Every structure is written in structure tokens, then in C-alpha cells.
Amino acid sequence: xxxxxxxxxxxxxxxxxxxxxxxxxxxxxxxxxxxxxxxxxxxxxxxxxxxxxxxxxxxxxxxxxxxxxxxxxxxxxxxxxxxxxxxxxxxxxxxxxxxxxxxxxxxxxxxxxxxxxxxxxxxxxxxxxxxxxxxxxxxxxxxxxxxxxxxxxxxxxxxxx
Numbered sequence: 001x002x003x004x005x006x007x008x009x010x011x012x013x014x015x016x017x018x019x020x021x022x023x024x025x026x027x028x029x030x031x032x033x034x035x036x037x038x039x040x041x042x043x044x045x046x047x048x049x050x051x052x053x054x055x056x057x058x059x060x061x062x063x064x065x066x067x068x069x070x071x072x073x074x075x076x077x078x079x080x081x082x083x084x085x086x087x088x089x090x091x092x093x094x095x096x097x098x099x100x101x102x103x104x105x106x107x108x109x110x111x112x113x114x115x116x117x118x119x120x121x122x123x124x125x126x127x128x129x130x131x132x133x134x135x136x137x138x139x140x141x142x143x144x145x146x147x148x149x150x151x152x153x154x155x156x157x158x159x160x161x
Contacts, residue, residue, distance in 0.1 A: 001069045003043040009068060010050040017058040024128075025120035029057075032114060039110025048077040048107045055082040073103065080104040081111075092152050095141055105142055112139040 001009070014033055021029035037049035051070075054060045055078060065075050080097045081104050083089070098104045112135045118124050140146045 006070055006074060007043055007047045010047045014050040014054055017054055017060050025122060035114045036110045039113055040106050045103055045106045047074055048103055049110060051078045052081045052107050052111060077101055077103040081108060095138060099142060109139060109142050
């Protein structure tokens with residue numbers, strides 16, 4: 001399938017799968033997906049941006065993405081972006097996996113930029129500021145501004161924060 005066709009399919013699939021969901025600010029979730037896609041330069045990055053939360057937040061599976069005809073490149077990036085909060089989840093390893101894939105890195109950086117936009121929220125809580133700090137550190141890590149030996153707080157892995 002051509003890149004533009006994958007993008008068009010991703011938009012439709014994501015809008016349908018996330019229908020009725022809202023972000024932390026109470027806005028339709030597709031606005032977040034659109035903002036992340038707008039922050040990506042490549043067509044394949046925009047495709048992955050529309051799908052970046054689909055495995056985590058909907059009933060859509062990796063097999064469903066394959067059946068829809070998405071390329072291995074798209075699916076690999078989506079899988080890297082999907083957080084699996086198990087007992088052994090390690091946020092540092094999660095980010096390192098993203099670092100090693102240019103598409104996933106482009107999308108995650110755009111995702112973090114949108115997540116750091118506190119103007120989306122009706123009011124800002126201490127918890128929101130904790131997340132903002134996490135997003136800022138994560139962005140700097142993905143951007144190469146932090147040493148690979150940077151130690152992320154354990155709570156970022158254990159709590160799913």
C-alpha cells in the first residue's frame with residue numbers, strides 16, 4: 001500500500017477506534033492525534049502518529065493493523081510506541097527502543113510536545129506538573145540532550161506514569 005493510502009487509512013481507523021475518548025483537557029482525543037501528526041514531517045511519521053495510541057487505548061490489535069495492510073515499518077514503530085505496563089516495564093528501555101527507530105522517535109517527540117502544552121488543560125495540578133517534568137526529560141533524552149546513562153526515576157516505570 002502506498003504511503004498516502006496508509007495515512008488515509010490510519011486517520012479513518014484512529015478516528016473510529018478512539019471515538020468518544022477525550023484527552024486530559026476534555027477535548028476529543030482525535031485532536032491530540034491530529035496535533036501529533038501535524039508535528040511530524042514525513043508521511044509515514046504522520047501515519048504512525050495517528051496510530052501511536054491505538055494498541056494501548058482501544059481494542060485494535062497488531063493483527064488488526066496487519067489485516068488492514070499497514071507496512072511492517074509502520075507496525076514496528078507503533079509497537080515501539082506502545083507502553084506495556086507489566087511488572088517488568090522499564091521506561092528507560094522503552095525510550096531507548098524509540099531512540100533507535102527514527103520514525104518512532106519523530107512521533108514520540110511530537111507526542112511529548114503536545115503533551116507538554118499545559119494550555120490544553122482547564123486547570124493545572126501538581127500531578128500535571130509531574131507529568132510535564134517527565135515529558136520534558138523524555139523529550140530531552142530523545143533529542144540527544146541527555147546522556148544515555150541518565151537515571152530515570154523508578155516510579156516512571158512502576159506506576160505507568
